[in-house]
Amino acid sequence: MEVSLQQKVLIIGDIHGCYDEMIELIDKSQIDLSRDWVISVGDIVDRGMKTPEVFSFFQNTPHALMILGNHEAKHLFQHHKKKVDLTDPSVAIQKRMIEPNQYSVMLDYLRSQPLYQSVEYPNKKYLILHAGITEDIDLQDMPLYLPEDYVKDEKIKTIIGRGSRRRKGFDEKSTPWYDEISSAYTIVFGHQITQEVIRGENKNVYGIDTGCCRGGKLTGLLLPEEKNFQVEAKKNYYDEIEKNYLDSYYLEVFDLLSEKQKETLLQQDNIEKTKKKIQQEMKE
Numbered sequence: 001m002e003v004s005l006q007q008k009v010l011i012i013g014d015i016h017g018c019y020d021e022m023i024e025l026i027d028k029s030q031i032d033l034s035r036d037w038v039i040s041v042g043d044i045v046d047r048g049m050k051t052p053e054v055f056s057f058f059q060n061t062p063h064a065l066m067i068l069g070n071h072e073a074k075h076l077f078q079h080h081k082k083k084v085d086l087t088d089p090s091v092a093i094q095k096r097m098i099e100p101n102q103y104s105v106m107l108d109y110l111r112s113q114p115l116y117q118s119v120e121y122p123n124k125k126y127l128i129l130h131a132g133i134t135e136d137i138d139l140q141d142m143p144l145y146l147p148e149d150y151v152k153d154e155k156i157k158t159i160i161g162r163g164s165r166r167r168k169g170f171d172e173k174s175t176p177w178y179d180e181i182s183s184a185y186t187i188v189f190g191h192q193i194t195q196e197v198i199r200g201e202n203k204n205v206y207g208i209d210t211g212c213c214r215g216g217k218l219t220g221l222l223l224p225e226e227k228n229f230q231v232e233a234k235k236n237y238y239d240e241i242e243k244n245y246l247d248s249y250y251l252e253v254f255d256l257l258s259e260k261q262k263e264t265l266l267q268q269d270n271i272e273k274t275k276k277k278i279q280q281e282m283k284e
Contacts, residue, residue, distance in 0.1 A: 017048020043070025131161030
């Protein structure tokens with residue numbers, strides 16, 4: 001996407017249903033949406049209380065774009081497979097919070113959202129994606145949109161952040177990918193929650209997921225001046241979601257599982273052990 005120096009682009013970190021904070025951040029940046037742009041790094045769904053409002057904003061605002069994140073990919077994948085994922089209740093919880101017709105519309109919208117987006121000013125180029133990128137990934141060889149069988153493609157999974165904790169450059173043992181990456185673009189990403197914006201060793205990245213849904217902040221990067229704006233979360237929405245929905249999920253999900261999944265659940269030592277395992281998977 002080519003933009004002029006007169007146009008501003010506000011790139012927003014993981015929103016996760018935090019609609020009020022998103023609107024406050026946009027207002028704080030003082031952009032003009034008749035001319036300027038808002039771009040989400042992905043993960044607009046799950047964990048927060050107002051995903052329908054966030055979705056409606058991006059669907060109905062001509063100058064608003066979003067990148068597909070791992071949480072959107074989970075919804076698309078589970079819908080395609082038509083089965084419940086025992087290790088991840090976030091999709092089932094989110095479906096309870098949205099009217100069925102609206103959920104179907106949301107899935108159709110998500111299918112049409114790209115895995116990455118470039119923003120090119122006359123004097124500088126930016127690449128926006130959800131989780132990150134490594135030297136062996138050439139975007140010219142990558143699809144722009146998510147294939148239904150994307151779980152077989154490690155490069156796509158790298159970009160959107162599926163299984164990040166087990167991947168070199170994204171785990172806690174190896175050197176972070178953003179300290180080693182060399183690119184003609186300045187890379188803007190989310191996915192990894194940190195208290196402060198990530199800049200990387202070469203100062204050629206911006207990591208802007210500062211954990212709004214967990215009571216942190218919602219961060220926006222305003223281009224072309226590369227100025228950060230932040231809004232404090234009004235509460236820890238993730239804890240509220242767990243309190244209001246997680247117990248009912250465990251009570252209701254059993255009848256929805258396949259026979260193999262039921263057997264897996266029943267083989268656990270106790271339900272508390274299973275809950276801890278699922279909660280750990282949800283944090284990824």
